[in-house]
Amino acid sequence: MAPDPHRSNIDIAHLRDRHRLMWRIRALEQAALRGLDDKVVLGAIHPSIGQEAIAAGVVGALRRDDILLSTHRGHGHTLAKGASSEAMLRELLGRVGGNCGGKGGSMHIADFEVGMLGANGVVGANIVIAAGAAHAIKLKREDKIVCCIFGDGAINRGPFLEGLNWAAVFNLPVLFVCEDNGFAATTRTSSMTAGGGPAVRARAIGLQAEEVDGNDVLAVEDTAQAMIAAIRAGGGPRFLHAKTYRLTGHTGVDTAPYRPADEVAARKLEEPILRAAELLLGAGVPEADIAADRAEAEAEMEAAYAAAIAAPFPGPEEAFRDVQDVGSPALGAF
Amino acid sequence: MAPDPHRSNIDIAHLRDRHRLMWRIRALEQAALRGLDDKVVLGAIHPSIGQEAIAAGVVGALRRDDILLSTHRGHGHTLAKGASSEAMLRELLGRVGGNCGGKGGSMHIADFEVGMLGANGVVGANIVIAAGAAHAIKLKREDKIVCCIFGDGAINRGPFLEGLNWAAVFNLPVLFVCEDNGFAATTRTSSMTAGGGPAVRARAIGLQAEEVDGNDVLAVEDTAQAMIAAIRAGGGPRFLHAKTYRLTGHTGVDTAPYRPADEVAARKLEEPILRAAELLLGAGVPEADIAADRAEAEAEMEAAYAAAIAAPFPGPEEAFRDVQDVGSPALGAF
Amino acid sequence: MSIISYMEAARQALAEEMRRDKLVWAVGEDLGRGGVFGQYRGLVEEFGPERISDAPISEAAILGASVGAAMMGTRPVVEMRFSDFALCAVDELVNQAAKARFMFGGQTRVPLVVREPIGMWRSSAAQHSQSLESWYAHIPGLVVACPSTPADNKGMLKAAIRCDDPVVYMEHKNLWPLEGEVPEGDHVVPFGVARTVRPGKDITIVSWSAQVHVCARAADVLAGQGIEAELIDLRTLWPWDQQAVLESAARTGRLLVAHEAVQVGGFGAEIAAFVAERLGIKVRRLGAPRAPIGYAPPVEDAVRISETMTVAAVRDMLGK
Amino acid sequence: MSIISYMEAARQALAEEMRRDKLVWAVGEDLGRGGVFGQYRGLVEEFGPERISDAPISEAAILGASVGAAMMGTRPVVEMRFSDFALCAVDELVNQAAKARFMFGGQTRVPLVVREPIGMWRSSAAQHSQSLESWYAHIPGLVVACPSTPADNKGMLKAAIRCDDPVVYMEHKNLWPLEGEVPEGDHVVPFGVARTVRPGKDITIVSWSAQVHVCARAADVLAGQGIEAELIDLRTLWPWDQQAVLESAARTGRLLVAHEAVQVGGFGAEIAAFVAERLGIKVRRLGAPRAPIGYAPPVEDAVRISETMTVAAVRDMLGK
C-alpha cells in the first residue's frame, strides 16, 4: 500500500518511535509463540500479530497515569502501556518476576504500576470494569482517563450495552476501543452480528463514535488523541472503532483453516508495520534504520525470553497468597 | 383529548371490543388491588392501570396460536391473550385452579394453553427466552410468531442487546414491544438511559423499529398488525416502542411520592380507556353502552374474585410436584 | 444502647462509614428514593446523588463497575435488591471481583460490599426468595456475611465496608423490621467470630440469618422439655468460626445445623462434614428440601424449616 | 465394544441422538468449525448449520434462547465452552431453566442440556479452570452429570439429551483424549446409578469426573500396601446414588470423598454429611483448598488433589 499522500507533514521521529514499538510488540509475541513450540509457555496465547497499530496508536495517545484495560489478546496493549518485556515473558512462562508473579499468565496479564488493569479471560467483562474505573476517577475528581480495548466479538455480550450506557449516563472519562479483526475465534463476526456495527451501536447508546483504519498507526493515534482530549475536558465517553486483521490463528495453536489463504495473503500486504515502514521509507528514512528497529526489538525479546526461561517457578505457597485477607487459606483457615 | 380526526373510518365494533377488553384488564387489576387491601393477595402486584391499550392493541394483532411473553407487569397481557380471569385471580391469591396452581403468583403468571409463556420476575429475562421461542418456531417451520413485551427499564440490561441481536442474526419471527411508561420502579428511566431510546437502539442492532402512541389502542393495533404481517412473511424481527404512563405506583403498595401530582393528573386525561370511550362517543355509541362495558367487566371480576377467595389453597405436597423428574423431591430423593 | 430496627441499624452503619471515609459510596437501583426496602432512606439528602447513586437496571454493570471502582481505590457498597438478581452478575462477582487480587498476583484489591437480601418474604415465589449463601462460601476470594440481629447488622456492615476483600453481605428480608439493642459508638463486629445465642450442654445447634430466631424459639421449647440446647449464630459463613463450633460440639456431643437454604449442597453440609470429620459425633442438618419456593402460603411453608421440625430433630438426636 | 476417546464418545452420542430425534439441535460459539475442543467436528456437515448452530458471544442469549426453544418443544444442546463462561448466564440457568416448570405449575418443561466443561487444563488459570458442580447440585430443578469415562460420556450424554429436565453436563477438559471401551449400539447410562470402579472392604472412596482416575491410581497404590479401597464413581451429583454409597460405606465403615473442586462448600460436604448423619462412621473429604487456580504449574499443582494425598488420607483414616 502506498504511503498516504495526505501525510506529507508527518512527524518522522514520532512515526519511527511507533514503528519501533510495533516491532517490540511483534517480537514479544514471536518469542511467546516460540515459547509454545519450546513447551515453556503452557497456557493459551492469543497473538495480536497484524494488529499492533491499535496498541501503538491508542496507547500512544494516553498519559502514563491513564488507565488501560484489555482483553485476552492483550500483550501489545500491555507492552505499549509500559510494562517490561521481561516481566511479561516471565508471566507467560509462569515464572517468578512475572507481572502477576506467574499466577495469571497471558490472559490475566496486568501491570498496575503503569496503569494497566488487566487483560481478561472473559470476553467483554472489562467493559463494565472500565466504566467503573472511570467512575472512581470521576468520584475522586482526578483528570485521568480510562481506555478499554475489546474485540469485535465482545459487542454481542450484555456488558457492552450495560457498560456503554453506564459510562454515558454518568458522563465518565472513558475511551472504548473496539479492535475489530473480523473474527471471534473461528467465526467471522459479521455472521453473528446484526446491524450497523460497533460504532452505530455505540451512537445509539449516546456515545460519540468514530471509525478508523486500525492498520494506520498515525490515524489511530490522531483519532484517539482528539477523542481523549475531549474526554479529558469532561466531554464524557467516546467510542473508537478500529478495523484491522488478525494475521495468525485465534491462538498460538490455531492454524485457522477456516479462512482462505489468499485472504490472509492479501491482508498481509496491508499490515501496519509494513505500512509504517513504507511511510518512513517514503519520507527518506534509510532502510537500514528500519531494519535496525526490528533487529533491536528482536534482540530485546530474545534476551527477555532467555531471562524468563532461566527464572524459577513460583513455589506452591503462592497458591495461597493474595487470595484474601479474611479467611485466607494462607492463614490455615481451610 | 379530542377524537383523532383521521379516524373517521374506524371499525366501531372492533373498537368497542378493545374497549371492553381494556375494561376487563382494569377491573381485573382493581380486584387484585382490592385483594391486597383484603390481605388475600400476599405477593407483590404490579398494576398496569393506564397502560391497557398496549395489551389490548398488541395482543389484538396476534393469533391465538401465537406466543406471548411478558413481564412482572403482565396481568393485562395475559388476560388479553385469552387467559381466564378467574384462573388469574386464583393465581394471584395462590389458590387451586390458578393458572400455575398457585405456585407462581403475579410475577410468574402464565397460560401455556393460550400461548402465554409467562411473566417473569427478572427484568429483561424474557427477551432472550422469547428469541429462543421464535428460534424453535423457525426450526420447526411453523408460521407462528412470538411477541415479547418488556418495560423501558429493561433496555439497559444485557439480554436486550443479546436477545435482539440473536433474533436479527437468525432472522426470527419475533415482535419485541417496549412498553415505555417512563419509570423503572421509582426511577425515571430517562435519568438512567443514554442515547436515543429503545427504537434507536433496536435499529442499531439491525431491527426495523417504530414508535407508537401507546395510549391509542387502535394505533398500537394497526402498527403491530403491519409489523406482524411482515414478520410472519419471513421478514425477521421487528421492534415496537409504545409510549404510555403508569397511573399507579410501581406496586400495589407504592404511593409514588416521587412524582408530582399534577404530572399524574395531566396524564390521567390521556389514559387509553378514556380515549377509546371518547372515540366511541364521537362515533355515536350511546353513553349507556360504554358504561355497560365497564359494568360488565367489573361484574366479571367481582365474580372471579369471589370464586378465587372461595377456592382452597394448594396442599403442601405441591411444594414437591413439578420440580423435576430425575431426582425429584417428590420421589423422596432429598 | 438504643433499640433500633435491623434496617435502621444498616442505614446507620452505612451513614457512619460514609462520614468516616469519603471513598465509601453506594450504588444501586432506586437508592435515591431510599432503596426498595427503605434501607437507604434519607441518605441521598446527606451525601448527594454521587455517593448514593442511582443505577440503571444493569446488574452486570452495577457489580462490574464496582469492581473497577474498587480497584481504583474507592469502596463501593453495591445494592443488588434481591440476591436472586445478583445472578445477573455472577461473572462480575465470581470471575472478576473474587479473583482479581489473586490472578494479578496481589497487584490490586477489590474492597466492595455486595448487599444481597436473601430469604423467603411474604409470597415472593421462586425468583425472589432464594438463599444461596453456600455458593459464595465455595468461592475463594469472597467473604460471606449473614447478620441475624440489628446489632450485628450494624457492626457487620461496618466491618464489611472496612474489609479489603469483596464481601457478599446477605441481609434477610424478613428481618428488616426486627428491633433490638444496638451498642452506641463505633460498633464493629469482627468477621469469623460466632455468637453464642444461648448456652447449653445437651446439643449444639448452629444457624445463621433469620433461621437463628427460629432455632432460638425451638431452644425455648426444648428447655421446657428439659433439653438444654446451645445455640450458635455463625454470623459469617466465610470465614466461619470453626473453633467455636468444634469446642461446643465436642462438649455437647451432638451437632445440628439448621438453615433456610436448600439442604442439598447447603452450607450445613460443610459444617456437618467438618465436625463429623474431626469429632466423629452425631451430626444432622436441617435445610430446605430441594425444591423451588412457591407462591401460595402452604406451598411456601412446606419448604420452611420450622421450630417444630427443629425441636423434633433435636429430640430424635437425643433418642427422646 | 470399540475403543474411542471421551471426546469422540460425546460426538457420537450427539450425532446418534440428532439422527434419532429431529428436535435435538446444538448451539454455541464456533460449533460450525467443530467447537473449541473439536467435540462437534464433522457434525455441521451432516446436520447443517441450523441444527449445529453457531452463536454470537452471548452466553446469556445462548442459554436464555435455549430455555425458550426448549419450552417450545425442541431439545437444545447448549455449548458453554468452559464452565467458567456459564457464569455469564446464571440467571438464565438458575432463575429461568431450573424454575420454569415449577413456577408455571407444571405447564412446561425445559429439556435442555448445558455442556459446561470443567476442571484444570494445562495452565488455564483462574477463569478457565473452575469446577462448580456443587453449585448446580444445590439448585432444585437441575440435574448434574459429571462423566469420567468414554463409555459414560456416550451413555450419559444420550441420557441427558433424552431427559425432560434441564441437565448441567460437565465434561472434564483433561479427559477429552482419554480412550476407553464403549459398548456398541444404543448405550444409555441411567442417571443416579453409581459405578463401582473397584470393589474393596477397607474403605469407601467416592469421586467423580477426572478425579476418579486419580483415585483409581491411589487405590492401586493402596492395594500394594494391603489396603483394599472400594472406589465408587458417582457419575451424577443430582440425583446421586445414595443407596450405593450408604451400602458401601456401611460395609467398609469408612468414607472418603475426593473431588477437584474447592473443598469448602464442595459436593463432598453433602456426601460426607449425609453419610455421617446416617451411619455415624468416619468420614473425610479431600477437596481443593479455598484458593483460585493459578497459572504457573507449581501454583496450579498446589491445589490439585493428588494420588499421594489420597493415599495418605486413606492410611490416616485406617490409623496406618
Ligand SMILES: Cc1ncc(C[n+]2csc(CCOP(=O)(O)OP(=O)(O)O)c2C)c(N)n1
Ligand atoms: C464470555 C466468553 N465467551 C467465550 C469466550 C471464549 N473466547 C475467547 S476469545 C473469543 C473470541 C473473541 O473475539 P473478539 O472479541 O473479536 O476478540 P479477538 O479474539 O478477535 O481479539 C472467544 C469466543 C470467552 N473467553 N469469554
Ligand SMILES: Cc1ncc(C[n+]2csc(CCOP(=O)(O)OP(=O)(O)O)c2C)c(N)n1
Ligand atoms: C434484573 C432485575 N433487576 C431488578 C429488578 C427489580 N425490579 C422489578 S420491576 C423493576 C422496574 C422495571 O422497570 P421497567 O422495565 O420499565 O418495567 P415497568 O415496571 O415500568 O413495567 C425493577 C427494577 C428485577 N425484577 N430484575
Ligand SMILES: [Mg+2]
Ligand atoms: Mg475479533
Ligand SMILES: [Mg+2]
Ligand atoms: Mg417502565
